[in-house]
Amino acid sequence: QGQLVESGGGLAQPGGSLRLSCVVSGFTLNLRYYAIGWFRQAPGKEREGISCEGSTVSAGRTWYEDSVKGRFTISRDNAKNTVYLQMNSLKPEDAAVYYCAMADSGYGCYQSSQGRFIHQSDYEFWGQGTQVTVSS
Numbered sequence: 001q002g003q004l005v006e007s008g009g010g011l012a013q014p015g016g017s018l019r020l021s022c023v024v025s026g027f028t029l030n031l032r033y034y035a036i037g038w039f040r041q042a043p044g045k046e047r048e049g050i051s052c053e054g055s056t057v058s059a060g061r062t063w064y065e066d067s068v069k070g071r072f073t074i075s076r077d078n079a080k081n082t083v084y085l086q087m088n089s090l091k092p093e094d095a096a097v098y099y100c101a102m103a104d105s106g107y108g109c110y111q112s113s114q115g116r117f118i119h120q121s122d123y124e125f126w127g128q129g130t131q132v133t134v135s136s
Contacts, residue, residue, distance in 0.1 A: 002026035002125060004100050009130030012090050016134075022083040022100030022127055032056035032078040035108035037123055038085045040096035040132075047099070049118035051085065052109035060109055063117035067093075090134045097129040 008020040020038070024031050037052040050067075051074040054060010062074060073086040083100050101123035103109070108122040 004102065004125055004127035006098065006100055006127040006130040009098060009132045011133045011135065012087075013136050014090060014092060014134055016090050017086070017088045018090065018132060020085040020087065020098055020100070020130060020132075022085075024081040024083065024102065027125075030078055031076060031081045031083070031102075033105050034102040034125075035060060035105060035122075036074070036076060036083045037101045037103065037108055037118055037120075038072075038074060038083075039099045039101060039120065039123075040094075041099070041129075042093075042096040045096075047120070049120055052118045054109045055105035058105050060105075063109060065118075087132070090132075092134045095132055095134045097131050099129045100127045101125060 004022050004024050006022045012018050035054050039047050039049050041047040050065045053062045053074050071089045075084045102125040103122040111117055
């Protein structure tokens with residue numbers, strides 16, 4: 001059974017940076033065949049999608065939620081089966097448990113007729129989460 005394992009979380013000061021990694025293993029297909037997404041859940045709040053990227057084989061686009069646009073960057077290294085989230089200019093409101101997830105190609109990260117890009121219910125495979133704390 002495949003798994004996703006996040007790392008890189010921790011404590012950062014406001015204005016600081018963290019880089020989250022998500023290593024994918026145990027899947028028959030390479031990472032390039034999957035859409036990837038990063039989600040986060042703060043205490044008392046619902047899990048929200050903050051960034052996604054369509055599969056490499058479909059030349060899928062990248063999307064960011066407004067609150068992280070210009071500060072966070074999603075990327076992947078298909079050869080290493082690893083997904084990244086570079087987080088810069090961190091704010092206290094970025095504190096949450098961060099999850100990476102994968103969806104089949106063509107799902108998960110696309111613009112719907114309602115204008116929505118990230119589709120959480122499409123993501124079948126999830127990591128266990130990594131805690132990010134932003135505090136001085």
